[in-house]
Amino acid sequence: MNDKDKKHLAIKKTLKIVGPIVAIAGLVFAIIGFVDFFGSMSDFGRPTKFWCFFVGFPLIAVGVGMTAWGFQREIASYSMRENAPVFNEAGKKIQPGVRAIADAVKNSDVRICPSCGSENDNDAAFCKKCGASLVKKCPSCGADLDADAQFCDKCGTKL
Ligand SMILES: [Zn+2]
Ligand SMILES: [Zn+2]
Structure with a gap:
């Protein structure tokens, strides 16, 4: 692994941690804003924390985006790992067939009698x-x- 990959991985690792935190923080802000907005509507007060609403939603979007970006490689490598055993399984299934053919070819070898020249079984x-x-x-x-x-x-x- 080269330095660029390491740096890349470090960024992704940070994104995986920071992304969800930002998304959750955004959700909390949005809920505060939401509750405050409707709460103030019911008692005819002025919504004081309504700004949380406008902070929360972009934060959710950014957080989700960061998380998705952070897990991009995992998603890609996961789908690759998902495919790899299929290839291995196919290989394992083909192998006995190939071996059987090889055995058949080997067994088709006959022993020619040095005395009368007739064909006999290999063994x-x-x-x-x-x-x-x-x-x-x-x-x-x-x-x-x-x-x-x-x-x-x-x-x-x-x-
Ligand atoms: Zn000898
Ligand atoms: Zn013979």
């Missing part, structure tokens, strides 16, 4: 046609290898 240990072992073990390091491997992919021994 098959023996050929379903001829019974030949589909899993080779490296004679040097004992690593599990594909049946058609020419070299051990762990230690490089030629098979």
Whole structure:
């Protein structure tokens, strides 16, 4: 955050505090003026606090305006935060689908029997046609290898 943003934030913070205070003060002034005006009308006196009315209303307008301005960023970032989880949720919903497709592609890999050439399941240990072992073990390091491997992919021994 740079200094300009900090200053901006400080102004907004002040507005958020001062705005409501000004608005409430304006409301109080307006009520005083209002009550005094009608109170003086009923007993035919002269309204002495009628000026409060004219002070109060602009204060309410200014206070509300300041508050709205002060909360502008919150309102904007709130609506942004509201949208962000929607994107995240969509991402979470898409992810298993993508994974399922990836798994399907991986599972579509078949083991070709080195003896008879027939296709076997990816996780098959023996050929379903001829019974030949589909899993080779490296004679040097004992690593599990594909049946058609020419070299051990762990230690490089030629098979
Ligand atoms: Zn076979
Ligand atoms: Zn090996």
